[in-house]
Amino acid sequence: MAHDSALILLALAVILVACKIMHLVCRAIGQPAVIGEMAAGVLLGPSLFAALAPGVHAHLFTDDVKSAVGTMSQIGLVLFMFTVGLEFSTGQIRSGVKVGFAVSLTGMAVPLGLGVGFAFLLAGPVDLFPDGVSVPVGALFLGLLLAITAFPVMARIITDRGIGGTRYGTVSLAAGALDDIAAWSLMALVLALAGTAGPGEIWLTLGGLALLIAAAIPGRHLLRRALESRRVQAADDLVLAVIVLLLIAWFTSMIGLHAVIGAFALGVLMPRNERTARLAELIRPLTVGLLVPLFFVSSGLRTDFRVLDSPVILLAGAALVVLAFAGKLVACSLTARLLHEGWADSLRIGLLMNTRGLMQLVALNVGLQAGLVTPTLFAMVVIVALVTTLCASPGLALIDRLRRRADLRAPVPLLERAPDSDGLPRK
Template identity: 40%
Template sequence: MESAARERTGRTTLRRVLVGTMLIAVPAVVVVVVLGLGSAYEPVAGTAAKAASAGPDTYARLLVALPVILGACYLAGVLAKRLGQPPVIGEIVAGILLGPSLFGLVWPGAFGWLFPGGVVSAINILAQLGLIFFMYLVGSEIDLDAVRKRGFTAATVSQVSIALPMVSGIVLALGMYPVFGGDVGFLPFGLFIAVSMSVTAFPVLARILTDRGISKTPLGALALTCAAVDDVAAWCLLAVVVAVSQGGAPSEVFLTVGLTLVFVVLMLYVVRPLLVKVLARVPEPAVLAILLGGIMLSALATNEIGIHALFGAFLFGVIAPRKDPVVARAAGKLGSVTLTLLLPLFFAYTGLHTEFSLLGSGSLWLWTLAVTAVAVFGKWAGSTTAARLTGVGWRESLSLGALMNCRGLTELVVLNVGLQLKVISPTVFAMLVIMTLVSTIATAPALTLIAKFGKKSEKDSEKTAGPAAAESR
């Protein structure tokens, strides 16, 4: 009885195994046969598809390029800090060295493998996204109360430090235009050269003041206020340049400028109070999402108006609430990603478009020297003279002139806009990048020299005038 039951159970098990095997094997055989028959057919675009698949894997190459860029920028930033420079200087230099000026020249095969066209395009998209986030952070850090409190001195110094470089830049553009103007009209070319001469980098200047421990001194506070006013004026002037270069007919230019003014009024008197109310009522996790959405929509609005997307992001930062700790924490999260990941990609993208080999002749290097000299003299002389005329001492006035000469990252952003608009050629771009590096790197050593000789002159005057004069001072 038991043996018969076991036999029936065995037969049932065997039948189930055979059925299961057939259910798997038969469909598999059918699939293989059909695929074999179908392989005889070739799609019309088969050759193009194979060529596309044979190209570099952009995603994989990007995952290799990103750590290389971040590592190079970090190491260069550490080295720059040890040399007494802000880390952003090292990051800018690292981005340039990764480009065709060094890496592409020394090892062209590896350069082409690491930065094929698809990877460069992806880096550009990420860099542009990082720039609009960075411009929001710059706008949000401008202390509007300090600007109002130091109104007269700050306004005078900042406006003269813009006006004199712009005048000298226009004169310089008159000489450069016959050689480097190309197909661009003189008006956009001259305006752009003038604007590039008048820029001050508010974020880099703030970092220099903090590193030297003078950000809370009267000189530091005045320099930050003047740089803030300069930043606002620079982006407004750049918006005019973009409008002129893209507008075509005068009526279109006036339309772009008019729409920009309307946008500014709406942001100040409609979006700003609405944003304050909304951010006060939503939960904290939603604050960052609202800020990100506002940044991108503001950037889109100015881009559609006909000026650069950066202006919209900057203005959104200016109107964003400043004293709300929830907003400050959200901005901190945004800043950590932007400064750590996205901005180094902008430096790399700038480096990929900077070719110092274009400056191959002695005459081009003489033009580069002239551009640098005009930029440094115009900014330093304008800032120093204006500060002295408003009652600031000589040493502080000279120090303020040195600080206002710091161009840094803001200048690179402006230069990239000009290159994208084709207002300047790659050769002029390389000249202006060198001017940016020289004027920014010279800021910290110039401050040290001014402080050193200023103290020495004070001691000498005390010895000459006697102890009574020193005591009266």
């Protein structure tokens, strides 16, 4: 037992060192930290570390260690989704709601349709879904994976680049926030469809959801009173919030959904005041600094790119990456342009909406736990998450360079005719 505990501590140290090294690499090349954590997970997994040093990997990442890391990562996931809900602002929806809603709608619908079509076309030749999962349910889940946007990652990129006050930054935040709500609502539907074996389970899920919705308003009122009460000390806020969070996460799991749905919903419903803001400040460092990296590595330990071992599977994986990136980019950019945004801003919006990273991996792991995906599809979607998120920052930088060049020389045809938030005139 002591040996197992010591091994877990060593594995945690190795994981955090790997994540820190990749953080530094990503910072040097202008990529968000989430890319480094995703890469660290893949590097420590069976695709590289286990292939280069199988004995060391097997000794370090035993089943007990993987189980411990997985448990900690799930706790971190629940806490992270709670903080995402806490930081969700209706103001981000209001200030660009018209374009943001349309961008979110098409940015969900087009990739969703492409994912469903991909699944129906290739579910036979490629091992996408486990036995017992119907193609329609699996296809809907794959469509959801392609449609999702990582709102927290997008918000971090926007903050890091200082573009929160621009038109395209505001529209992207509004669209990303709406995308999050739609995606997790659809996730609840998919899990209900996938996890029901009969009418009893359907009614359990529907009844549980109805109870949660009915309890939302009085629950928010009680939380506000608790957080404003002098009887509840500010020092006790964290304990109180975690207790409520764990109970809500447990309840949503019991009714056939996933704990992260309850965690996100609770975060959204929390009252907005100084004590809630302080609560987020207390939870975020531990969650983002320690537990979320464990989630990425836990995902990486499950990712084996060696299953992509045939030309058909490789072509299917490449096609999935292209469909995911192009579908989201074209749908969001054209929608923004049709609503009179400039071409440059429209392309920027499309790139920002393509940041799937963290949230796509969260949804993917939810599907894995629900038995909706095979190792082959898991590996494909990890590549999609990496590639689409990796393209955001370089793509934005490229558009900025093209706009500056257009200002100095002849206008670039793709970027002309409409004014953009960088202030360049209509050509």
